[in-house]
Amino acid sequence: GAGVSQTPSNKVTEKGKYVELRCDPISGHTALYWYRQSLGQGPEFLIYFQGTGAADDSGLPNDRFFAVRPEGSVSTLKIQRTERGDSAVYLCASSRDNTEAFFGQGTRLTVV
Amino acid sequence: AQSVTQPDIHITVSEGASLELRCNYSYGATPYLFWYVQSPGQGLQLLLKYFSGDTLVQGIKGFEAEFKRSQSSFNLRKPSVHWSDAAEYFCAVGASGTGRRALTFGSGTRLQVQP
Known part of the structure:
Protein backbone atom coordinates (compact mmCIF):
# COMPACT_ATOMS: atom_id res chain seq x y z
CA GLY A 1 0.00 0.00 0.00
CA ALA A 2 0.92 3.66 -0.17
CA GLY A 3 1.43 4.10 3.55
CA VAL A 4 1.71 2.28 6.85
CA SER A 5 -1.54 0.51 7.62
CA GLN A 6 -2.66 -0.37 11.15
CA THR A 7 -5.61 -2.53 12.09
CA PRO A 8 -7.92 -2.26 13.84
CA SER A 9 -8.22 1.50 14.12
CA ASN A 10 -10.06 1.09 17.40
CA LYS A 11 -10.13 -1.78 19.87
CA VAL A 12 -12.10 -2.03 23.09
CA THR A 13 -11.31 -4.96 25.32
CA GLU A 14 -12.03 -6.09 28.83
CA LYS A 15 -9.39 -6.08 31.52
CA GLY A 16 -7.51 -9.35 31.53
CA LYS A 17 -8.13 -10.18 27.87
CA TYR A 18 -5.53 -10.76 25.17
CA VAL A 19 -5.23 -8.41 22.17
CA GLU A 20 -3.30 -8.33 18.93
CA LEU A 21 -2.57 -5.18 16.98
CA ARG A 22 -1.41 -5.41 13.39
CA CYS A 23 0.95 -3.22 11.38
CA ASP A 24 1.49 -3.46 7.64
CA PRO A 25 4.53 -1.34 6.75
CA ILE A 26 5.39 0.37 3.49
CA SER A 27 6.58 -2.21 0.97
CA GLY A 28 10.34 -2.58 1.01
CA HIS A 29 10.87 -0.93 4.39
CA THR A 30 13.10 -3.17 6.47
CA ALA A 31 12.89 -1.18 9.71
CA LEU A 32 9.70 -1.25 11.74
CA TYR A 33 8.95 0.49 15.05
CA TRP A 34 6.16 0.32 17.60
CA TYR A 35 5.39 3.29 19.83
CA ARG A 36 2.75 3.94 22.46
CA GLN A 37 1.13 7.35 22.89
CA SER A 38 -0.83 8.10 26.04
CA LEU A 39 -3.23 11.01 26.20
CA GLY A 40 -1.39 14.34 26.23
CA GLN A 41 2.01 12.75 25.75
CA GLY A 42 4.46 12.19 22.96
CA PRO A 43 4.96 8.72 21.52
CA GLU A 44 7.14 6.39 23.59
CA PHE A 45 9.28 3.74 21.98
CA LEU A 46 8.36 0.10 22.50
CA ILE A 47 10.28 -2.09 20.06
CA TYR A 48 12.30 -1.89 16.84
CA PHE A 49 12.65 -4.58 14.16
CA GLN A 50 15.30 -4.74 11.50
CA GLY A 51 14.00 -7.40 9.14
CA THR A 52 12.57 -10.30 11.10
CA GLY A 53 14.51 -9.79 14.30
CA ALA A 54 13.84 -7.47 17.21
CA ALA A 55 16.93 -5.28 17.24
CA ASP A 56 15.85 -3.30 20.29
CA ASP A 57 13.01 -4.24 22.64
CA SER A 58 14.14 -2.08 25.52
CA GLY A 59 10.92 -0.05 25.50
CA LEU A 60 8.55 -2.91 26.21
CA PRO A 61 7.13 -2.13 29.65
CA ASN A 62 6.87 -5.72 30.92
CA ASP A 63 6.57 -9.32 29.80
CA ARG A 64 2.87 -8.96 28.98
CA PHE A 65 3.95 -7.17 25.81
CA PHE A 66 5.42 -9.06 22.88
CA ALA A 67 5.83 -8.36 19.18
CA VAL A 68 6.69 -10.45 16.15
CA ARG A 69 7.57 -9.88 12.53
CA PRO A 70 7.99 -13.43 11.17
CA GLU A 71 8.50 -12.65 7.48
CA GLY A 72 10.09 -9.24 7.77
CA SER A 73 6.98 -7.38 6.68
CA VAL A 74 3.77 -7.41 8.73
CA SER A 75 4.21 -7.08 12.48
CA THR A 76 1.87 -7.95 15.31
CA LEU A 77 2.00 -6.42 18.77
CA LYS A 78 0.55 -8.75 21.37
CA ILE A 79 -0.62 -7.76 24.82
CA GLN A 80 -1.56 -10.40 27.36
CA ARG A 81 -3.73 -9.91 30.46
CA THR A 82 -4.54 -6.34 29.50
CA GLU A 83 -4.79 -3.70 32.20
CA ARG A 84 -6.57 -0.35 32.19
CA GLY A 85 -3.19 1.36 32.13
CA ASP A 86 -2.51 -0.19 28.72
CA SER A 87 -5.15 2.10 27.20
CA ALA A 88 -3.37 4.30 24.65
CA VAL A 89 -2.84 4.82 20.94
CA TYR A 90 -0.35 2.32 19.57
CA LEU A 91 1.59 3.69 16.62
CA CYS A 92 3.60 1.78 14.08
CA ALA A 93 6.25 3.31 11.83
CA SER A 94 8.46 1.95 9.08
CA SER A 95 11.64 3.16 7.47
CA ARG A 96 13.73 2.17 4.49
CA ASP A 97 17.06 3.39 5.80
CA ASN A 98 16.54 4.29 9.47
CA THR A 99 16.61 7.99 8.70
CA GLU A 100 12.99 8.95 8.04
CA ALA A 101 10.16 7.02 9.68
CA PHE A 102 6.64 6.98 8.26
CA PHE A 103 3.84 6.54 10.76
CA GLY A 104 0.52 4.81 10.53
CA GLN A 105 -2.63 6.33 11.96
CA GLY A 106 -2.49 4.15 15.01
CA THR A 107 -4.73 1.77 16.91
CA ARG A 108 -6.63 3.26 19.82
CA LEU A 109 -6.79 0.61 22.52
CA THR A 110 -9.28 1.02 25.34
CA VAL A 111 -9.26 -1.44 28.22
CA VAL A 112 -12.46 -1.38 30.28
CA ALA B 1 20.28 8.68 27.35
CA GLN B 2 18.68 11.06 24.92
CA SER B 3 15.80 13.33 25.88
CA VAL B 4 13.68 16.12 24.42
CA THR B 5 12.01 19.03 26.16
CA GLN B 6 9.25 21.11 24.67
CA PRO B 7 8.70 23.81 27.28
CA ASP B 8 5.42 25.12 25.87
CA ILE B 9 2.46 22.82 26.35
CA HIS B 10 -0.01 25.12 24.60
CA ILE B 11 0.46 28.15 22.34
CA THR B 12 -2.17 30.41 20.80
CA VAL B 13 -1.36 32.70 17.89
CA SER B 14 -3.43 34.82 15.56
CA GLU B 15 -3.75 33.82 11.95
CA GLY B 16 -1.05 35.55 9.93
CA ALA B 17 1.24 35.98 12.93
CA SER B 18 4.67 34.41 13.15
CA LEU B 19 5.28 31.25 15.14
CA GLU B 20 8.19 29.74 17.03
CA LEU B 21 7.93 26.44 18.88
CA ARG B 22 10.79 25.60 21.19
CA CYS B 23 12.66 22.32 21.45
CA ASN B 24 15.69 21.44 23.54
CA TYR B 25 17.40 18.09 23.38
CA SER B 26 19.97 16.14 25.29
CA TYR B 27 22.29 13.82 23.41
CA GLY B 28 25.98 13.01 23.63
CA ALA B 29 26.88 13.47 19.99
CA THR B 30 25.39 15.17 16.97
CA PRO B 31 21.81 13.97 16.85
CA TYR B 32 19.29 13.46 14.15
CA LEU B 33 16.47 15.94 14.83
CA PHE B 34 12.89 15.92 13.61
CA TRP B 35 9.66 17.86 13.83
CA TYR B 36 6.38 16.03 13.37
CA VAL B 37 2.81 17.36 13.26
CA GLN B 38 -0.24 15.44 14.42
CA PHE B 51 21.02 15.21 9.94
CA SER B 52 24.05 17.34 9.10
CA GLY B 53 25.20 20.31 7.07
CA ASP B 54 23.29 23.58 6.87
CA THR B 55 21.82 24.26 10.29
CA LEU B 56 18.74 26.00 8.85
CA VAL B 57 16.39 23.37 7.52
CA GLN B 58 13.39 23.96 5.31
CA GLY B 59 10.37 21.72 5.55
CA ILE B 60 6.90 21.31 4.18
CA LYS B 68 21.88 25.44 17.39
CA ARG B 69 24.45 23.11 18.88
CA SER B 70 25.59 25.61 21.52
CA GLN B 71 22.05 25.84 22.88
CA SER B 72 21.05 22.22 22.23
CA SER B 73 18.00 23.58 20.48
CA PHE B 74 16.02 22.90 17.34
CA ASN B 75 13.22 25.47 17.28
CA LEU B 76 10.49 25.37 14.67
CA ARG B 77 9.40 28.56 12.94
CA LYS B 78 6.85 29.79 10.46
CA PRO B 79 6.59 33.41 9.33
CA SER B 80 2.81 33.46 8.86
CA VAL B 81 0.49 30.93 10.47
CA HIS B 82 -2.62 29.62 8.73
CA TRP B 83 -5.74 28.32 10.50
CA SER B 84 -4.97 24.86 9.11
CA ASP B 85 -1.73 24.79 11.12
CA ALA B 86 -3.68 24.19 14.33
CA ALA B 87 -2.44 20.81 15.56
CA GLU B 88 -0.02 19.13 17.98
CA TYR B 89 3.67 19.47 17.19
CA PHE B 90 6.32 17.04 18.36
CA CYS B 91 10.07 17.42 18.35
CA ALA B 92 12.09 14.21 18.29
CA VAL B 93 15.72 13.16 18.51
CA GLY B 94 17.33 10.08 17.06
CA ALA B 95 20.81 8.69 17.36
CA SER B 96 23.29 9.28 14.59
CA GLY B 97 25.87 6.71 13.57
CA THR B 98 25.35 3.30 15.09
CA GLY B 99 23.35 4.52 18.04
CA ARG B 100 19.82 3.59 19.01
CA ARG B 101 17.55 3.89 16.00
CA ALA B 102 14.28 4.65 17.73
CA LEU B 103 13.17 8.24 18.20
CA THR B 104 12.72 9.96 21.53
CA PHE B 105 9.85 12.42 21.42
CA GLY B 106 9.03 15.49 23.44
CA SER B 107 5.64 15.77 25.09
CA GLY B 108 4.35 18.06 22.36
CA THR B 109 3.08 21.61 21.92
CA ARG B 110 -0.53 22.18 21.04
CA LEU B 111 -0.99 25.08 18.63
CA GLN B 112 -4.25 26.96 18.53
CA VAL B 113 -4.83 29.55 15.79
CA GLN B 114 -7.21 32.44 16.37
CA PRO B 115 -8.99 34.05 13.40
Missing part, protein backbone atom coordinates in the same frame (compact mmCIF):
# COMPACT_ATOMS: atom_id res chain seq x y z
CA SER B 39 -3.78 16.55 13.66
CA PRO B 40 -6.67 15.16 15.73
CA GLY B 41 -7.20 11.47 14.99
CA GLN B 42 -4.32 11.41 12.54
CA GLY B 43 -0.91 9.85 12.51
CA LEU B 44 2.34 11.75 12.70
CA GLN B 45 3.49 13.62 9.61
CA LEU B 46 7.12 14.63 9.20
CA LEU B 47 7.59 18.38 8.75
CA LEU B 48 11.37 18.49 8.51
CA LYS B 49 14.57 16.82 9.66
CA TYR B 50 18.17 17.66 10.38
CA LYS B 61 4.00 23.72 4.66
CA GLY B 62 6.33 26.71 4.96
CA PHE B 63 8.02 25.56 8.17
CA GLU B 64 11.71 25.86 8.96
CA ALA B 65 13.90 24.95 11.93
CA GLU B 66 17.35 25.94 13.05
CA PHE B 67 19.82 23.61 14.77
Whole structure:
Protein backbone atom coordinates (compact mmCIF):
# COMPACT_ATOMS: atom_id res chain seq x y z
CA GLY A 1 0.00 0.00 0.00
CA ALA A 2 0.92 3.66 -0.17
CA GLY A 3 1.43 4.10 3.55
CA VAL A 4 1.71 2.28 6.85
CA SER A 5 -1.54 0.51 7.62
CA GLN A 6 -2.66 -0.37 11.15
CA THR A 7 -5.61 -2.53 12.09
CA PRO A 8 -7.92 -2.26 13.84
CA SER A 9 -8.22 1.50 14.12
CA ASN A 10 -10.06 1.09 17.40
CA LYS A 11 -10.13 -1.78 19.87
CA VAL A 12 -12.10 -2.03 23.09
CA THR A 13 -11.31 -4.96 25.32
CA GLU A 14 -12.03 -6.09 28.83
CA LYS A 15 -9.39 -6.08 31.52
CA GLY A 16 -7.51 -9.35 31.53
CA LYS A 17 -8.13 -10.18 27.87
CA TYR A 18 -5.53 -10.76 25.17
CA VAL A 19 -5.23 -8.41 22.17
CA GLU A 20 -3.30 -8.33 18.93
CA LEU A 21 -2.57 -5.18 16.98
CA ARG A 22 -1.41 -5.41 13.39
CA CYS A 23 0.95 -3.22 11.38
CA ASP A 24 1.49 -3.46 7.64
CA PRO A 25 4.53 -1.34 6.75
CA ILE A 26 5.39 0.37 3.49
CA SER A 27 6.58 -2.21 0.97
CA GLY A 28 10.34 -2.58 1.01
CA HIS A 29 10.87 -0.93 4.39
CA THR A 30 13.10 -3.17 6.47
CA ALA A 31 12.89 -1.18 9.71
CA LEU A 32 9.70 -1.25 11.74
CA TYR A 33 8.95 0.49 15.05
CA TRP A 34 6.16 0.32 17.60
CA TYR A 35 5.39 3.29 19.83
CA ARG A 36 2.75 3.94 22.46
CA GLN A 37 1.13 7.35 22.89
CA SER A 38 -0.83 8.10 26.04
CA LEU A 39 -3.23 11.01 26.20
CA GLY A 40 -1.39 14.34 26.23
CA GLN A 41 2.01 12.75 25.75
CA GLY A 42 4.46 12.19 22.96
CA PRO A 43 4.96 8.72 21.52
CA GLU A 44 7.14 6.39 23.59
CA PHE A 45 9.28 3.74 21.98
CA LEU A 46 8.36 0.10 22.50
CA ILE A 47 10.28 -2.09 20.06
CA TYR A 48 12.30 -1.89 16.84
CA PHE A 49 12.65 -4.58 14.16
CA GLN A 50 15.30 -4.74 11.50
CA GLY A 51 14.00 -7.40 9.14
CA THR A 52 12.57 -10.30 11.10
CA GLY A 53 14.51 -9.79 14.30
CA ALA A 54 13.84 -7.47 17.21
CA ALA A 55 16.93 -5.28 17.24
CA ASP A 56 15.85 -3.30 20.29
CA ASP A 57 13.01 -4.24 22.64
CA SER A 58 14.14 -2.08 25.52
CA GLY A 59 10.92 -0.05 25.50
CA LEU A 60 8.55 -2.91 26.21
CA PRO A 61 7.13 -2.13 29.65
CA ASN A 62 6.87 -5.72 30.92
CA ASP A 63 6.57 -9.32 29.80
CA ARG A 64 2.87 -8.96 28.98
CA PHE A 65 3.95 -7.17 25.81
CA PHE A 66 5.42 -9.06 22.88
CA ALA A 67 5.83 -8.36 19.18
CA VAL A 68 6.69 -10.45 16.15
CA ARG A 69 7.57 -9.88 12.53
CA PRO A 70 7.99 -13.43 11.17
CA GLU A 71 8.50 -12.65 7.48
CA GLY A 72 10.09 -9.24 7.77
CA SER A 73 6.98 -7.38 6.68
CA VAL A 74 3.77 -7.41 8.73
CA SER A 75 4.21 -7.08 12.48
CA THR A 76 1.87 -7.95 15.31
CA LEU A 77 2.00 -6.42 18.77
CA LYS A 78 0.55 -8.75 21.37
CA ILE A 79 -0.62 -7.76 24.82
CA GLN A 80 -1.56 -10.40 27.36
CA ARG A 81 -3.73 -9.91 30.46
CA THR A 82 -4.54 -6.34 29.50
CA GLU A 83 -4.79 -3.70 32.20
CA ARG A 84 -6.57 -0.35 32.19
CA GLY A 85 -3.19 1.36 32.13
CA ASP A 86 -2.51 -0.19 28.72
CA SER A 87 -5.15 2.10 27.20
CA ALA A 88 -3.37 4.30 24.65
CA VAL A 89 -2.84 4.82 20.94
CA TYR A 90 -0.35 2.32 19.57
CA LEU A 91 1.59 3.69 16.62
CA CYS A 92 3.60 1.78 14.08
CA ALA A 93 6.25 3.31 11.83
CA SER A 94 8.46 1.95 9.08
CA SER A 95 11.64 3.16 7.47
CA ARG A 96 13.73 2.17 4.49
CA ASP A 97 17.06 3.39 5.80
CA ASN A 98 16.54 4.29 9.47
CA THR A 99 16.61 7.99 8.70
CA GLU A 100 12.99 8.95 8.04
CA ALA A 101 10.16 7.02 9.68
CA PHE A 102 6.64 6.98 8.26
CA PHE A 103 3.84 6.54 10.76
CA GLY A 104 0.52 4.81 10.53
CA GLN A 105 -2.63 6.33 11.96
CA GLY A 106 -2.49 4.15 15.01
CA THR A 107 -4.73 1.77 16.91
CA ARG A 108 -6.63 3.26 19.82
CA LEU A 109 -6.79 0.61 22.52
CA THR A 110 -9.28 1.02 25.34
CA VAL A 111 -9.26 -1.44 28.22
CA VAL A 112 -12.46 -1.38 30.28
CA ALA B 1 20.28 8.68 27.35
CA GLN B 2 18.68 11.06 24.92
CA SER B 3 15.80 13.33 25.88
CA VAL B 4 13.68 16.12 24.42
CA THR B 5 12.01 19.03 26.16
CA GLN B 6 9.25 21.11 24.67
CA PRO B 7 8.70 23.81 27.28
CA ASP B 8 5.42 25.12 25.87
CA ILE B 9 2.46 22.82 26.35
CA HIS B 10 -0.01 25.12 24.60
CA ILE B 11 0.46 28.15 22.34
CA THR B 12 -2.17 30.41 20.80
CA VAL B 13 -1.36 32.70 17.89
CA SER B 14 -3.43 34.82 15.56
CA GLU B 15 -3.75 33.82 11.95
CA GLY B 16 -1.05 35.55 9.93
CA ALA B 17 1.24 35.98 12.93
CA SER B 18 4.67 34.41 13.15
CA LEU B 19 5.28 31.25 15.14
CA GLU B 20 8.19 29.74 17.03
CA LEU B 21 7.93 26.44 18.88
CA ARG B 22 10.79 25.60 21.19
CA CYS B 23 12.66 22.32 21.45
CA ASN B 24 15.69 21.44 23.54
CA TYR B 25 17.40 18.09 23.38
CA SER B 26 19.97 16.14 25.29
CA TYR B 27 22.29 13.82 23.41
CA GLY B 28 25.98 13.01 23.63
CA ALA B 29 26.88 13.47 19.99
CA THR B 30 25.39 15.17 16.97
CA PRO B 31 21.81 13.97 16.85
CA TYR B 32 19.29 13.46 14.15
CA LEU B 33 16.47 15.94 14.83
CA PHE B 34 12.89 15.92 13.61
CA TRP B 35 9.66 17.86 13.83
CA TYR B 36 6.38 16.03 13.37
CA VAL B 37 2.81 17.36 13.26
CA GLN B 38 -0.24 15.44 14.42
CA SER B 39 -3.78 16.55 13.66
CA PRO B 40 -6.67 15.16 15.73
CA GLY B 41 -7.20 11.47 14.99
CA GLN B 42 -4.32 11.41 12.54
CA GLY B 43 -0.91 9.85 12.51
CA LEU B 44 2.34 11.75 12.70
CA GLN B 45 3.49 13.62 9.61
CA LEU B 46 7.12 14.63 9.20
CA LEU B 47 7.59 18.38 8.75
CA LEU B 48 11.37 18.49 8.51
CA LYS B 49 14.57 16.82 9.66
CA TYR B 50 18.17 17.66 10.38
CA PHE B 51 21.02 15.21 9.94
CA SER B 52 24.05 17.34 9.10
CA GLY B 53 25.20 20.31 7.07
CA ASP B 54 23.29 23.58 6.87
CA THR B 55 21.82 24.26 10.29
CA LEU B 56 18.74 26.00 8.85
CA VAL B 57 16.39 23.37 7.52
CA GLN B 58 13.39 23.96 5.31
CA GLY B 59 10.37 21.72 5.55
CA ILE B 60 6.90 21.31 4.18
CA LYS B 61 4.00 23.72 4.66
CA GLY B 62 6.33 26.71 4.96
CA PHE B 63 8.02 25.56 8.17
CA GLU B 64 11.71 25.86 8.96
CA ALA B 65 13.90 24.95 11.93
CA GLU B 66 17.35 25.94 13.05
CA PHE B 67 19.82 23.61 14.77
CA LYS B 68 21.88 25.44 17.39
CA ARG B 69 24.45 23.11 18.88
CA SER B 70 25.59 25.61 21.52
CA GLN B 71 22.05 25.84 22.88
CA SER B 72 21.05 22.22 22.23
CA SER B 73 18.00 23.58 20.48
CA PHE B 74 16.02 22.90 17.34
CA ASN B 75 13.22 25.47 17.28
CA LEU B 76 10.49 25.37 14.67
CA ARG B 77 9.40 28.56 12.94
CA LYS B 78 6.85 29.79 10.46
CA PRO B 79 6.59 33.41 9.33
CA SER B 80 2.81 33.46 8.86
CA VAL B 81 0.49 30.93 10.47
CA HIS B 82 -2.62 29.62 8.73
CA TRP B 83 -5.74 28.32 10.50
CA SER B 84 -4.97 24.86 9.11
CA ASP B 85 -1.73 24.79 11.12
CA ALA B 86 -3.68 24.19 14.33
CA ALA B 87 -2.44 20.81 15.56
CA GLU B 88 -0.02 19.13 17.98
CA TYR B 89 3.67 19.47 17.19
CA PHE B 90 6.32 17.04 18.36
CA CYS B 91 10.07 17.42 18.35
CA ALA B 92 12.09 14.21 18.29
CA VAL B 93 15.72 13.16 18.51
CA GLY B 94 17.33 10.08 17.06
CA ALA B 95 20.81 8.69 17.36
CA SER B 96 23.29 9.28 14.59
CA GLY B 97 25.87 6.71 13.57
CA THR B 98 25.35 3.30 15.09
CA GLY B 99 23.35 4.52 18.04
CA ARG B 100 19.82 3.59 19.01
CA ARG B 101 17.55 3.89 16.00
CA ALA B 102 14.28 4.65 17.73
CA LEU B 103 13.17 8.24 18.20
CA THR B 104 12.72 9.96 21.53
CA PHE B 105 9.85 12.42 21.42
CA GLY B 106 9.03 15.49 23.44
CA SER B 107 5.64 15.77 25.09
CA GLY B 108 4.35 18.06 22.36
CA THR B 109 3.08 21.61 21.92
CA ARG B 110 -0.53 22.18 21.04
CA LEU B 111 -0.99 25.08 18.63
CA GLN B 112 -4.25 26.96 18.53
CA VAL B 113 -4.83 29.55 15.79
CA GLN B 114 -7.21 32.44 16.37
CA PRO B 115 -8.99 34.05 13.40
